[in-house]
Amino acid sequence: MECKRCGNCCKSVVINVKVDMADRDAEDFVKFLEMHGMKAVYNNNTIAVMVYAKCENLIEKNGGTVCDIYENRPKICREYSCGE
Numbered sequence: 086m087e088c089k090r091c092g093n094c095c096k097s098v099v100i101n102v103k104v105d106m107a108d109r110d111a112e113d114f115v116k117f118l119e120m121h122g123m124k125a126v127y128n129n130n131t132i133a134v135m136v137y138a139k140c141e142n143l144i145e146k147n148g149g150t151v152c153d154i155y156e157n158r159p160k161i162c163r164e165y166s167c168g169e
């Protein structure tokens with residue numbers, strides 16, 4: 086899919102936390118995180134937490150939102166596959 090230059094993928098990070106607890110407790114913990122304004126999903130003993138944190142290299146340029154270190158961006162950025 087072609088990048089629309091919205092910059093959304095550079096404004097948050099998803100942290101996957103493996104948990105060892107009953108499904109009900111994990112779902113309760115997800116609710117707790119949501120009460121603190123976070124987005125979280127529990128699936129298959131893992132809680133995925135989305136943390137809003139804009140990358141310092143995301144800049145406005147020529148009417149779009151672009152990466153200021155595009156040629157040297159980290160591997161995780163180069164390998165990212167957009168679902169938008």
Ligand code: SF4
Pocket residue numbers: 087088089090091092093094095167168169
């Ligand atoms: S890769 Fe996707 S989310 Fe990221 S800027 Fe492009 S369209 Fe937006």
Ligand code: SF4
Pocket residue numbers: 094095140141142143144151152153154155158159162
């Ligand atoms: S380094 Fe560039 S591509 Fe990676 S998150 Fe920051 S702005 Fe986005």
